[in-house]
Amino acid sequence: MPSYSSKELYDGLVESGLIIPVGVQGIFGRNAVFEDVLARFDQYVSRVAANDGADKMLFPPTLDRKVFEKSEFLDSFPHLAGAVFSFFGDDKKHAELRNRLHDGKPWGDLEGITDVVLTPAACYPVYPSFTGTIPEAGRLVDMQNWVFRHEPSPEPTRMQAFRVREFVRVGTPDVVVAWRDMWLQRGLDIMKSLGLPARSEVASDPFFGRGGKMLAVSQKEQQLKFEVTIPVISEEKPTAVCSFNWHQEHFGKIFEIKTKDGAVANTACLGFGMERVCMALFKHHGFDPKAWPASVREKLWP
């Protein structure tokens, strides 16, 4: 039985050079070994999904602010969101900005909001492109996007910036739910095949404030969110490495997505937290991938 410690894992990742601290929690560099593991896991997922016929896309780490505002993310998670501000002033204002900086004084009030925000969830950028009537069989998109969450933490698994391999399904409720269920099993199978003690559970999102508690209870009761979890920094609170969300008509209504029969389309998504999967592998098999069990290496370096 391994023992779990957030600090030991963080220190081990740093000492082995796998991550490179940059001075702020939840932001760090990754070295070539870390990136190779991440790329190999990505390719493994691609092999599992090879015959699904998904449209592959990639979106930048920044998102149209109008899309973000429509998405209602700020209703539920204002504390996790990141908006991009920049400088719109003239030479005089710039002199003030420089003076403030050189005196070590706050300068945020000299900045104004731009038209972009940081991508708050990997699936958000794609919904506007679904607007209209989707084909009979629905839509399936496969992405790998950087996600931002404003939650600085010393826990290595809780990052402010991370990559998510994300699949999004659009269609009728039965199609979308059956697809989610298929991937829940696939997610478990993938993790178990990598020698990781994974299990699935009903989950809820970290909704903001007093009202948020009720939203989380309702989300659980409706079984709208599942997670595949693995103990990485704690036995009692295993880490979600894959997250499955059924949005019902939420995005269909907001972005006016319809099925052939004119009904509001359902959507669901699932995302692998790529860095978390790597960390689960490093925790359970050690910091040197060359020394991992042959059965694990076969899956990642076939």
Place this chain on the structure above:
Amino acid sequence: MPSYSSKELYDGLVESGLIIPVGVQGIFGRNAVFEDVLARFDQYVSRVAANDGADKMLFPPTLDRKVFEKSEFLDSFPHLAGAVFSFFGDDKKHAELRNRLHDGKPWGDLEGITDVVLTPAACYPVYPSFTGTIPEAGRLVDMQNWVFRHEPSPEPTRMQAFRVREFVRVGTPDVVVAWRDMWLQRGLDIMKSLGLPARSEVASDPFFGRGGKMLAVSQKEQQLKFEVTIPVISEEKPTAVCSFNWHQEHFGKIFEIKTKDGAVANTACLGFGMERVCMALFKHHGFDPKAWPASVREKLWP
């Protein structure tokens, strides 16, 4: 002789599905074909650099604000920078935020500055890790990072978010300059081998404000910046696809980087604008890579 038009290139990229508009200028999705070309070019650069012994790293799209403040980027390019703001309020403030959003009113003043900014140049995240005395032979790092520039534009080559394959060299001035010169030739050779009409030129950065013009003149006089350019949207104003910067002691002083003999280390960097290279290829060889000249395909799909 091809004719050049920013709008025609943008429309062609959209119509062929290579890029996916998201509603704001300079931010768009990339499809599987675009990403394949980008990955293949990345691998080509890796082959050219294979024996250089670089340390490979990857950093997230967000950077420690303290590092950013020290870097003096805001002195020169405040208008291009992006700072990340988030919500630090309570339930009451959140109610106000929600009301503003639902009424379509501005809400930026309810946000506060966080400890992170968007990475303003691909090399910035790595300098703090050089602090101290570098080895006799200096340091060489190889990265691929997302960069943010607040400059919305209808030109497809002028993006708010893009990837840069970046190499950073740290050492004595002679080592750093010789390395920069070697890569300037390599950059030209790579582009020409891909059938692209590349040339190199002395360049300057888009410094802010009245004083900025003088800084740009001085930068050119000192030959601190070179670019490899290719006509992509204009014959007269070719697009920089690779940029070479000699920072002299700038970062060495700021991040206290010393050579063996105790002198302040010099740094230089070069970066390939990955999306711009792809667009140059699409412009000169067409939107379907399968129909590209055999000599180009051999380099990318060897």
